[in-house]
Amino acid sequence: MDIVIKLSQFLLSLSLLIILHELGHFIPAKLFKTRVEKFYLFFDVKYSLIKKKIGETEYGIGWLPLGGYVKISGMIDESMDKEQMALPPQPWEFRSKPAWQRLIIMLGGVTVNFILAFIIYIGMAFAYGDTYIATEDLKDGIWVTNPAIENAGIQTGDKIISVNGNKIERFDDISKNLYMASEVTLERKNEIKTIKFPINIINQISNSGVKRTLVEMRIPFIVSVVEKNSLNYQSLKSSDIITHFNGVPVKYADEAIAKFKNFSGKTVPITLKRGDKIVQTTVKINDESKLQIAYATRLPYSNIEKLNLYKINREEYSFTESIPIGLTTGVDGLIDYGNQLKKIFNPKTEAYKEVGGFAAIFNIFPNTWSWESFWSITALLSIMLGVMNLLPIPALDGGHVMFLLYEIISGKKPSDKFLENAQMVGFVLLITLLLFANGNDIYKAIVGK
Missing domain, CATH: 2.30.42.10 (PDZ domain)
Structure with a gap:
């Protein structure tokens, strides 16, 4: 039953993100009178599970759950429809539209991803408010539960003050910040200390073999x-x-x-x-x-309150108050994910070894159904999807945007042949990244990490 609940959350979240992302391309395309030939959830390689043509567009669900797509007429994309591109441009085709319209169409997907994340965070602030334990209330410090963090110099009983110069005010923020830490300031026996973390701390945490948070509240x-x-x-x-x-x-x-x-x-x-x-x-x-x-090793807030261990802070927000709270949470999420990508692309951090695929995403979801967890994870994945699609790689939205910006600035449009070759290179690169990420998942499953 647990696996069914986990899988249901995973598929629901993934489907929601894919449909809304592709809708972000679909709507501006239709507004600019560009023909959309297909709108698919998942890929319909050879055949589709469900399909129905409405007007000029075929809507369907494919059998390969690796994403989704909209096929826009006159656009060099993953379909590599060379026959269509060999014909004279038609007024309803993507390639016939002004560069600024094509740019808006290509940015539509990631725009929806970011807007969705902000809307979810605003809704969560309004619906759930905020419940947390302040770090200043951890009078006897934290409990270090991962040996990699202990080896880096953090000890049980330490009071974490800041990570990378950013003050840590809530206990729940400690672990996620330590993953990205290069410098930690703490109080130990009334003395302020600064600990320098190794550059490959993410890899060391993974190699520790401990599958839980890095630190916990000290409890009986x-x-x-x-x-x-x-x-x-x-x-x-x-x-x-x-x-x-x-x-x-x-x-x-x-x-x-x-x-x-x-x-x-x-x-x-x-x-x-x-x-x-x-x-x-x-x-x-x-x-x-x-x-x-x-x-x-951890307790729900209700038990912490019952045992009178720590003060539980609860804040409720009106809808108006929820807007800036949600926007701030979204911006923080963008910054955090950007910092993670910097770590991944820096070979010295060895963070690339921790890149995961679909299994890693699947494992983020809890075994019990929780709408609060579901929406929180979905918002995070929406940010990740938006940022990843903006990477300047041909075959991704960011690659198309890169070439369109070049066209707008220089006034010169890259040739169809160049775009076809770039698309092929980008596609090979994406497949390589996909195999690498999911290969990491398989390796970790085999070795038990």
């Missing part, structure tokens, strides 16, 4: 699951909170875990809170310094 050691084959099946129950270990108080899970290492293979007395009761018992530590149980 809360028992999550105790399997029947556990050494401590009789001693511990789900939701137990360990408060003392070997007679010594332990406030946080990281403190308890650190103490386990000194008692490998031993039986140790503990005190725990079970509901409203205080229970004295013993636990067995195995040779690997573990209790053989699952424990909580």
Whole structure:
């Protein structure tokens, strides 16, 4: 069932983004009286699943879910329709339209992507408001859960002040900023320190083999699951909170875990809170310094509030207030993704090794249905789709825009032969990138990263 929910969100989001992107090309094309021959969700290589012709346009759904397209008459695109291009230009064709109209048609898709992201963020601010924990309320600092971050110099108990010179005000912003960090300013034992991160930190995080956030809030050691084959099946129950270990108080899970290492293979007395009761018992530590149980590394805000661990900040916005909030979130998303691309295109960062394909996108979606998560992910993917399509690569919108700007500035239109060759080069490059990204997914699945 989990996989069905995950797949449903993935396909719904992908379909929505593709249809709206192509609609961004379709509408200005029709406004400028340019004939659109096909409008397809997914690619109809050899055959289509569904198709229906309405007026001069064939609408359909292809079988290959790698994107979608609109086929505009008289345009050199992925269809490589050389027969049509060999005929004299017709007034309804793309190539017969003024350069400025062709530019608007080509920019329509990415424009819709960016507008969609902003609309979603505005809607989310209005519908869900904002719930967060301020970093200043983390009085005992953060819990480092990824060894790559620890090796970079961040320690459990540190209070993160800024990353790359940007002040971090919310806990949820810490992990995503550390991925892109080159310099981190923090407070450790009342002393301000600046930590320089290695340039290939993204690759080091991936190679750590730890599939969770880089840091967590420091929370008590809360028992999550105790399997029947556990050494401590009789001693511990789900939701137990360990408060003392070997007679010594332990406030946080990281403190308890650190103490386990000194008692490998031993039986140790503990005190725990079970509901409203205080229970004295013993636990067995195995040779690997573990209790053989699952424990909580994060808690929902409702549980954090119930346990009175941290102050939960809640803000609600009117529709008018949501507009600047949503726009700011969208702009921040654009900047963040732009910075990610810089890392990817810099070989020294080794970030290119973490480029993912459809499996990586699929895995972003949660196993449970959440409209808030769905819209947040869809907005992010819309930004990514818009930025990627603007790259000056022939076969992408950005490649067409590049040649159109050249034509507008120079007054000279590139020949059809040149555009055909450029389209072919761009297509080969895109296939190579597609194979590389999805190959990364396959490699990571095989090696278990």
